[in-house]
Amino acid sequence: xxxxxxxxxxxxxxxxxxxxxxxxxxxxxxxxxxxxxxxxxxxxxxxxxxxxxxxxxxxxxxxxxxxxxxxxxxxxxxxxxxxxxxxxxxxxxxxxxxxxxxxxxxxxxxxxxxxxxxxxxxxxxxxxxxxxxxxxxxxxxxxxxxxxxxxxxxxxxxxxxxxxxxxxxxxxxxxxxxxxxxxxxxxxxxxxxxxxxxxxxxxxxxxxxxxxxxxxxxxxxxxxxxxxxxxxxxxxxxxxxxxxxxxxxxxxxxxxxxxxxxxxxxxxxxxxxxxxxxxxxxxxxxxxxxxxxxxxxxxxxxxxxxxxxxxxxxxxxxxxxxxxxxxxxxxxxxxxxxxxxxxxxxxxxxxxxxxxxxxxxxxxxxxxxxxxxxxxxxxxxxxxxxxxxxxxxxxxxxxxxxxxxxxxxxxxxxxxxxxxxxxxxxxxxxxxxxxxxxxxxxxxxxxxxxxxxxxxxxxxxxxxxxxxxxxxxxxxxxxxxxxxxxxxxxxxxxxxxxxxxxxxxxxxxxxxxxxxxxxxxxxxxxxxxxxxxxxxxxxxxxxxxxxxxx
Numbered sequence: 001x002x003x004x005x006x007x008x009x010x011x012x013x014x015x016x017x018x019x020x021x022x023x024x025x026x027x028x029x030x031x032x033x034x035x036x037x038x039x040x041x042x043x044x045x046x047x048x049x050x051x052x053x054x055x056x057x058x059x060x061x062x063x064x065x066x067x068x069x070x071x072x073x074x075x076x077x078x079x080x081x082x083x084x085x086x087x088x089x090x091x092x093x094x095x096x097x098x099x100x101x102x103x104x105x106x107x108x109x110x111x112x113x114x115x116x117x118x119x120x121x122x123x124x125x126x127x128x129x130x131x132x133x134x135x136x137x138x139x140x141x142x143x144x145x146x147x148x149x150x151x152x153x154x155x156x157x158x159x160x161x162x163x164x165x166x167x168x169x170x171x172x173x174x175x176x177x178x179x180x181x182x183x184x185x186x187x188x189x190x191x192x193x194x195x196x197x198x199x200x201x202x203x204x205x206x207x208x209x210x211x212x213x214x215x216x217x218x219x220x221x222x223x224x225x226x227x228x229x230x231x232x233x234x235x236x237x238x239x240x241x242x243x244x245x246x247x248x249x250x251x252x253x254x255x256x257x258x259x260x261x262x263x264x265x266x267x268x269x270x271x272x273x274x275x276x277x278x279x280x281x282x283x284x285x286x287x288x289x290x291x292x293x294x295x296x297x298x299x300x301x302x303x304x305x306x307x308x309x310x311x312x313x314x315x316x317x318x319x320x321x322x323x324x325x326x327x328x329x330x331x332x333x334x335x336x337x338x339x340x341x342x343x344x345x346x347x348x349x350x351x352x353x354x355x356x357x358x359x360x361x362x363x364x365x366x367x368x369x370x371x372x373x374x375x376x377x378x379x380x381x382x383x384x385x386x387x388x389x390x391x392x393x394x395x396x397x398x399x400x401x402x403x404x405x406x407x408x409x410x411x412x413x414x415x416x417x418x419x420x421x422x423x424x425x426x427x428x429x430x431x432x433x434x435x436x437x438x439x440x441x442x443x444x445x446x447x448x449x450x451x452x453x454x455x456x457x458x459x460x461x462x463x464x465x466x467x468x469x470x471x472x473x474x475x476x477x478x479x480x481x482x483x484x485x486x487x488x489x490x491x492x493x494x495x496x497x498x499x500x501x502x503x504x505x506x507x508x509x510x511x512x513x514x515x516x517x518x519x520x521x522x523x524x525x526x527x528x529x530x531x532x533x534x535x536x537x538x539x540x541x542x543x544x545x546x547x548x549x550x
Contacts, residue, residue, distance in 0.1 A: 017022060021120040022097045023397045023462070029076070029103040030160065031347065031398030033170060036053075036076035036105060040169050043117065044175045049165060050183040051226055053150045056142050058083070058366035059125035060183075065175075066120070070111045075106040075120070078162035078169035081188035083126035085166060092122045102162060128164040131155060134292035134303075139163055140224075143291045145250050150188065152226040153290045153302065158347065158400060161219035167470035172441050174216040183225055185206045189229040193222060194283045195299045212232050213299070214282045216439045218343045223297035225288045230254050236265050236285075240254040241269070246285040252290060252439075253307070260307040261287060261327055271334060271360065276431040279341035287329065296335030297355075303328055316320065317380030321365050321373050328504060334360030338432055345441045348393035350400045352447055355409025356392075357428045357429075362410065375535055378414045381407040382537065391467045402470075411537035412466040418535045419462075419498050420455055420511060429454040457498070465492045474539040475499060475513060477525045478547060486518045489541075500533035 029032075035342070042064060064077075079085055080102040080109075088095040088106055112118065120245040122265045131139035134155040138281055140163070145151045162169040179197075182190040186207045194213035201207055227250060232542060245264060249257040264287070272278060276284065283299040290302035293312070305312060305328035315322030338360070339353035366374035386406045393401035410499040417426045433450060444467070453461045473490040479542055484503070488495045495515060500508040504523040511520055532540045 010200050011063055014198065023394070023399075026101045027105075027397040030099065031170060032396040034070075034076055036074050037168060037170060037173075038066065039070045039072035039112070040075060040118075040168075041069055042066050042173050042175045043165065044179045045328075046181075047165055047179065047222070048181040049224070050153065050184075051224065053142075053185060053188070053226070053324070055151065056125045056140070057125065058164055059465075060165075060181075061121055061123040061158065063119055063121045064167070066118055068116050068118060070114055071112050073108045073112065074417055075108060076168070077104045077106055077166050078160070078403070079104060079122075079124055079166040080103060080129065080160065080162045081137055083124060083128055083162075083164065083166075086123045086125055088120060088122050088182055090118070095120075109390070111280040122166040124166050129159075130516050131292070135295050141291050141295075144260075145227060145252075145291075147228075147252065149228055150185075151250075153227075153292065154223050155292055155302065157220045157295060158398075159233045160398070164224075165222070167182065169219055171220075171343055171347060174218050174416050174441060176216055176223070178213040178217055180222065181208055181228070182211070184226050187228070188226050189248075191225040191229055191286070191288045191300060193217060193298055197455035197526045205409070215280050215298075217298050219341065221296065221298040221340060223292060223295070223300055223302065225302070227291075228288075229289070232258060232261075234264075238268055238281075239272045240281040243278055243281055245286075246284065247287045248288075250348045257289070261328065261329070263326060264333075266368065267330055267333060267364060271337065272359075272523065273367070274363050274430050275337045275426055276434040278435070279336055285336075287332075294332045296332045296339050296353075298336065298340040300312050301329075301332045302337070304334070305329070306423040315375045316384065317379040319370065319376045321377040322361075324369065325364065327361070327421050330361055330364050334364075341434060341439055342437045343441045345443055346395050347398050347400055348395045349442075350393075351405040351409045352393045352442065352444065353404040353415055360382055360405045366424055375414075378410055379534060382411055385411070387470045387472065390470060408466060408537070412462070414535060415456065415466075415497075415537050416451065416459065418460065418533060419457065419459075419502055421500070421508070425454070439496075441474050447546070461495050463491050463494060463495050465490060465497070467493065472538055473497065474541050475532060476541050476543055477532075478543040478545050479522070479530060479531070480545045482527055483519050483523050484527070484530050485517050485519050486511065486513050488513050488515050490515070499536050499538065502529070502533075503530045 046063040077474040120416050127319040129139035131141045136142050138155040138159045141152050142151045156163045160169045180192040182208050190209040194211045197210045197212045228246045230251045232247040236243045263384040280299045285305045286300045290304040293304045295302040310323045311327040334357040338356035344352045362374045362378040365377045389402045391401045391405045393399045448463050498510045498512050
């Protein structure tokens, strides 16, 4: 999800505050694999929810199928205030439970035998938190379309899926599959993740839509979209065969959507070229018009950019290239690979979602308009980088790091691409990531190790610099006769990132600076024509030849 627009300083402040706040027991219960979470592994959810549009309430139940990893007698279920759990059943027996804020602790009666599969059904109800400013400050959006008709959608990334339904609300544990049953007034349609399996007319004037997700899905991706929708069907022939496409838009936007969403097929072709096959062929690809800006809901991408080019009509790079395509279609769809197929175990590692997806914008620009345009785009986004707090947040407390995970993270990946100095190898690394970690939850360390192996160079200090530090490295140099002396100045010990420079008229070549001065010969007509490749996200500082200060 793109959640840090360049003009939204208030959000950047909120990220800084959240990263420096005093963490509470509630933060730990939300963000940690507690003992009450550790002993069981979710294998599927069967969610039933009745949406009452009149009073903004939900009611229903969720049957959780899980595998017992080790015997225990207390299970943690998450459901956030003001929602309440009404009752819990296992093996037709009622279970007792206690509440600690948004965590509910269930006392199991039956023996929990290792490696056995069990079911538990949680009945719940209440008025879920209303979104204050979705998707940034999320929850449930209750609004009306331009014709005054009811329109509702969910947007809960960061805040958590337990805002509106009971589950094991931690990114590290995804169900292998999920059924989503949504009951709404008969005149409305619900669009959720996966494929629509059936539509059931109920005698009370409601209708139930049953959606089935056959692939693993992270909790915050599970979505409701309720309104006067019309479906536009299409298909795409890709690396995985025939991919069903559908665009669910408000009935009065059908003609506009048919024209505007023609970008989807070239986008899919581009992303499959760079990342590998679309990860959810079994569940299809959908764009769903939403009453907020957008969100990467798996196989049901929320779209609220109002059929404009750019980001709400703006170019976030300031180069003009960002107005050539619809930002929300491209960015949120890029998350199908990074965020939805490859998911960080801890929200502190959200750079894995956002940095790669940010760079997908540049890759799409490259597919459509060439490498020069793509380079200009990614370099143009640097003006939005704040270098306020580290990109990686504190672990175990459900807290993200800096919003720089977007622009700075994307520029870090662009810099790594230059280090590789082989675009095909870079492409194979991206495809390899998606093959190796297909439908998995991962850690930063796993991604770092994979990329270092693919590059053939230990990127540890590069990741330390860009993900865990708030500065960027400075390449200092001085021209002495026909030589250039150079070194890195940075807080990262023994920083050793290669960088491309121009030493002769044949173009840029890699040099390998350290934190002590090193020397290279220059064969340019004028040694002062020495320059550093602007595709590297670094500072460059020239010193006088006579400047021998350390």
